[in-house]
Amino acid sequence: MSADDLASGSILWTLLVLHLLAVPLSAWVARFDHRAGLGVAAIAPALTAIWASVLLIDSTNPFVTELMWVEGLDVGVRFRADAIALLMTLLVSGIGTLVLVYAMGYFSTSSAQMPRMTAALLAFSTSMLGLVLADSIWTLFIFWEFTSITSFLLVGHKDVDASVRDAARRALMITGAGGLSLLAGLLILGAESGTTSLTDLAPIDGGRAWVAALLILGGVATKSAQVPFHVWLPGAMKAPTPVSAYLHSATMVKAGVLLLAITGPAFTDVTTWKVVGLALGISSMLWGGITSLRHQDAKLILAWGTISQLGLLVTLLSVGTAKATFAAISILFAHAIFKAALFAVVGEIDIRTGTRDIRELGGLSRTMPIATAVAVVSGLSMAGVPPLLGFAAKEAAVEAALKLSGTDALIVSTSIIVGSVITVAYTTRFLLGTFGAGPDTTVAPRRPAMTIATTVLGLGSIVGYIAINAVNGIVGPAAVEINAKADVYSLYRWPGITTAFLVSAAIVAVGVALGLFILRRVDQPAPGARGADLVDHGLDRFLAWAPQPIARIQHGSLPVYLATMGLVALTATIPFVREVDTDSLVLWDNAFQGALAVAIIGAAAAGAFVNSRLGAALTLGAVGLGVTGLFVVHGAPDLALTQLLVETIIVVGFVLGLGHLGRSFPSAHATWKGVRVGVSVLCGVGVMFGLAASASNPSGTPPIEQLAEAAVEEGGGNNIVNVILTDLRALDTLGEVVVLAVVALGILALANTSDTEATT
Amino acid sequence: MIGNRSPVVQLGIRTATPLAVLVGFYLFFAGHNAPGGGFAAGLVFGAVVTLRTIAGLQRPTHAIPLLSAGIFIVIAVAAAPLLWGDTVLDQAIGSIEVPVLGKLKSGSALPFDLGVTAIVVALVLALLDGLGVGAITTSEHERRRESTETSP
Incomplete structure (x- = not known):
């Protein structure tokens, strides 16, 4: 099979369906053996990674595939496999496969939570795949939210621990809020640029573009952990390390960066986009790096380093020059590989020594040689030292920074250089602190699955450097997808002695010195999680406060609920009042209608004032039968039949209920009774106006002719009303019966809880 | 329940049940x-179920399976x-020759309607449960029948 055969929508859908089928299957297998479960889960991502790499190497043309749901609204699922989507697919599925293999070693016992863990990991992988391949704003948003939810489940793996639950809740709340902001932003963006396709976005400007830019940046900043929304990411490190390596370094946190890249072309004329993006990126890059230098926990050092690196990516993409975009995509690729490897090594250290504190670790280079080698290679790649992939990518970034011109150039390029120095410093401290001298730590035996995965990830940085042309073939077209002018750039194994190279050399030298200096200060206290505490405190306060207003709104009085709903619904009829065309109104078509109307009004009025429950039931029945009569006179047998049946079942219901209730209504205050009657009359009048308005403003000719024809031809039935219900407008019916089903479920739930609540 | 006090109502509802089901x-x-x-x-089925509940007769009890089946359908x-690449809810129509009845024509609207029916009946059952009008189980029904037969 050639690559052209693989570049088809059916293969893409098959892979997605394979993922979806494997989610429950892997959970089921994991109940018996967690390693087998993880193995089953790894199949679909592995196939997807191979598929993506074949397409990337052959650099096939982009293709679009979609499943349309509502054509008129352009609502559907649409995927587009272009260079950047396939690059991300390779990262998501490739690293996903390795993480699942790694997890086979990481989780030693088949705990009861393993099925959930396995299923959630694969479900996350599926969501992320959908997110990176998405081509419509709807598809993107739906999968974006799926990644937030699966991330919540994965962070909260050890759910017996209260601090883990807090961390999971914090992550969900912040990324969830960002998701809502993103939805609003995407809706404005879609409306302004007139398309739901992410590839056809036209540049927009004006006030709405400004708002859309801020809202979308809200989504970017929360998902990609940019200051000040970064507080969820360090907390998420409470998740098992496979999760941290996969979600919180390599893939999910890159979703925001990806979004920034693909929506960027729409905001080229919006200054806010660039300014806010730079502010977010630069502050995250510096603050993340500085905080990383203050932590003693190896995993938190890496987590804060990730915030810093994400800040660098956001900065480069916000700069928006072709060179900076190319550099950002290169670093995104290199970072996913080396950071996943580093996390994997820290997880292995954690499992085999029982600690992640760099002060307690020592002698690991002797006892854990392979892990040390992987960490050193990946760490040097992170610091930008040759001969590694990170060096080539970092060179591109430094070059892009030095090439900037304009007022903001000084700030941006200085920040990138300072950020890089800090990166080298925390990398030095991490490597020497973890693997350098120190008290000898006892080390448990190696677990092959972990070693295999970490080694492959570690080799990635070396292979990427050797096969730099292949990397260029992947990264180059991806950057061109975002900025067409990026096609002139490529990564170099050895750029020669350029200004950028000299700057890089200086960065490494200063960074190493800084790292060594800070490493000496072993006794500095680790910074507290003030931001995270603030968020938790705020959430707790909100949850403590919420019951008060809820108790006021949900007071439990049925008449007040009905009156409120009636009044609110009434406001909807106000616009209709002026639309009524009084000339078109006739008293009646048929004298029977007049007689029935009088009877209905009389029965309704009697119902309002009658005191006994049986009397009220009878008057309501009379109203219903009167309406049925109106339908009959009008020649609508379907409506009459349905109305009659509804009346029948209501009468039966009354018979059932009256046996349990008193004969007459409890006495009510006269004013309250007046209010109720008033609201009812107003509602009736409102409906009357609405109907009169719609009858006097027919838009075009009634579609009865087309419906009659369509009913027989498409629906295969002669009863137009029912063919409309079950075929022509069946989607409405589907929605309605689902509402009925939800009501039924609600009633059942209430019926089941009322017993238990009454006793407590 | 009324049925316990009025054998006439009970007998009436029992007799009417097959007819009402036929109408349904x-x-x-x-x-x-x-x-x-x-x-x-x-x-119609919902009314039958409610009437039988009032009369203290046996009735279907399983709201949740019925609801699930309806939604699934x-x-x-x-x-x-x-x-097969059509849009959501696209109608398929077919016809079969059946002895005696002749040519029967129907479409996918029929199972769709079946699902609607199931959900409506399930809603009525849920309402009965919600109102606390529990169904009479088979054993209870047998016991009552025995007691009414022996008591006079």
Whole structure:
């Protein structure tokens, strides 16, 4: 099979369906053996990674595939496999496969939570795949939210621990809020640029573009952990390390960066986009790096380093020059590989020594040689030292920074250089602190699955450097997808002695010195999680406060609920009042209608004032039968039949209920009774106006002719009303019966809880 | 319950049940070409169930399985056309020759209507549960019948 055969929508859908089928299957297998479960889960991502790499190497043309749901609204699922989507697919599925293999070693016992863990990991992988391949704003948003939810489940793996639950809740709340902001932003963006396709976005400007830019940046900043929304990411490190390596370094946190890249072309004329993006990126890059230098926990050092690196990516993409975009995509690729490897090594250290504190670790280079080698290679790649992939990518970034011109150039390029120095410093401290001298730590035996995965990830940085042309073939077209002018750039194994190279050399030298200096200060206290505490405190306060207003709104009085709903619904009829065309109104078509109307009004009025429950039931029945009569006179047998049946079942219901209730209504205050009657009359009048308005403003000719024809031809039935219900407008019916089903479920739930609540 | 006090009501409802069920089936199948349909049939079945509850007679009790089945059917019918590339809820029509009855024509609207009926009946059952009018179980029913037969 050639690559052209693989570049088809059916293969893409098959892979997605394979993922979806494997989610429950892997959970089921994991109940018996967690390693087998993880193995089953790894199949679909592995196939997807191979598929993506074949397409990337052959650099096939982009293709679009979609499943349309509502054509008129352009609502559907649409995927587009272009260079950047396939690059991300390779990262998501490739690293996903390795993480699942790694997890086979990481989780030693088949705990009861393993099925959930396995299923959630694969479900996350599926969501992320959908997110990176998405081509419509709807598809993107739906999968974006799926990644937030699966991330919540994965962070909260050890759910017996209260601090883990807090961390999971914090992550969900912040990324969830960002998701809502993103939805609003995407809706404005879609409306302004007139398309739901992410590839056809036209540049927009004006006030709405400004708002859309801020809202979308809200989504970017929360998902990609940019200051000040970064507080969820360090907390998420409470998740098992496979999760941290996969979600919180390599893939999910890159979703925001990806979004920034693909929506960027729409905001080229919006200054806010660039300014806010730079502010977010630069502050995250510096603050993340500085905080990383203050932590003693190896995993938190890496987590804060990730915030810093994400800040660098956001900065480069916000700069928006072709060179900076190319550099950002290169670093995104290199970072996913080396950071996943580093996390994997820290997880292995954690499992085999029982600690992640760099002060307690020592002698690991002797006892854990392979892990040390992987960490050193990946760490040097992170610091930008040759001969590694990170060096080539970092060179591109430094070059892009030095090439900037304009007022903001000084700030941006200085920040990138300072950020890089800090990166080298925390990398030095991490490597020497973890693997350098120190008290000898006892080390448990190696677990092959972990070693295999970490080694492959570690080799990635070396292979990427050797096969730099292949990397260029992947990264180059991806950057061109975002900025067409990026096609002139490529990564170099050895750029020669350029200004950028000299700057890089200086960065490494200063960074190493800084790292060594800070490493000496072993006794500095680790910074507290003030931001995270603030968020938790705020959430707790909100949850403590919420019951008060809820108790006021949900007071439990049925008449007040009905009156409120009636009044609110009434406001909807106000616009209709002026639309009524009084000339078109006739008293009646048929004298029977007049007689029935009088009877209905009389029965309704009697119902309002009658005191006994049986009397009220009878008057309501009379109203219903009167309406049925109106339908009959009008020649609508379907409506009459349905109305009659509804009346029948209501009468039966009354018979059932009256046996349990008193004969007459409890006495009510006269004013309250007046209010109720008033609201009812107003509602009736409102409906009357609405109907009169719609009858006097027919838009075009009634579609009865087309419906009659369509009913027989498409629906295969002669009863137009029912063919409309079950075929022509069946989607409405589907929605309605689902509402009925939800009501039924609600009633059942209430019926089941009322017993238990009454006793407590 | 009224049925316990009034054998006339109980007997009446017991006698009316098969007739009402027949009417329900008629409405269900007639719906495509004449007044009726899944919703109407569901209401008739719902009324039967409620009346039997009032009379203290046996009635179906399983709201949740019925509800699940109904939702499954409507969603399956809605989604099935996607499998062969049509839009959601696209109607398929077929006809078969049946001895005696002749040529019967129907479409995927029929199972869709069946799902609607199931959901409506399930809603009535849920309402009865919600009102705390529990159904009479078989054993209880037998016991009552015995007690009424022996007591006079």
